[in-house]
Amino acid sequence: MGSPRVKMNLAWLFIVLLTVIVFSVLVKLGFWQLERAHFKANWQQQLSERQAASVLSYPQLLNISKDEALTGFKLKTSVSPVSTDIFLLDNQVYQGRVGYLALQAVQVSELEPWLLVELGFIPAGLSRSQLPNVKPISQPSVLEGRVYQKQINPMSSELMAETAWPKRIQNLNIPQIAQLIDKPLASVVLQPSNLDNTYPHPWQPIPLSSQKHQGYAVQWFSMAGVFALLMGYLLFRKLKQPDR
Helix, strand or coil: CCCHHHHHHHHHHHHHHHHHHHHHHHHHHHHHHHHHHHHHHHHHHHHHHHHHCCCECHHHHHCCCCCCCCCCCEEEEEEECCCCCCEEEEEEEECCEEEEEEEEEEECCCCCCEEEEEEEEEECCCCCCCCCCCCCCCCCEEEEEEEECCCCCCCCCCCCCCCCCCEEECCCCHHHHHHHHCCCEEEEEEEECCCCCCCCCCCCCCCCCHHHHHHHHHHHHHHHHHHHHHHHHHHHHHHHCCCC
């Protein structure tokens, strides 16, 4: 059995080590937010440049290097609705309402991959068994808008498609959608601005701005500073106390 003095010293050693660990984690989170802010600022500038650039044709879009993210490019192309089947991406929220993001795969030409088109947000019904009726693209059309690519969630990326049509899916997994419809699909989704429907398009390429990340960084650094001052004060009081 150790003496009370040894036990007390070990306890304070543990507290000091814990303080260093917690302080380091808080500071690291602050720098991580600054890195995200820098990335978002560069990404926002790139998106602005793409929105100011000329509209691409479908072949031009497909010829862009596969190593380059395609989100934000403007696209104008003719499409044919060979199929009017609808995919409903589950668990979407828009203006406080839960619903689906309706998607339709359309043909551009016989020699090119099909294109996934976002029809818009559809509110869910009162029952999970009641799927909404969605107005598809039913006539050959010329669509114009921007394209995007959603990042794959490594924790949950499976399509998990249900059997009926419209087909409810849990993740926007384009390769698995291509397998399901047995057609090649481009790796992007077109968010058109000239569809003949009233469905909103809620998805935004940058949900958090660089300023938001900078604000979060200030919060983490502030927490680290307050925590360090508090623990330093407690340690100072301990060192000032006479041994008893």
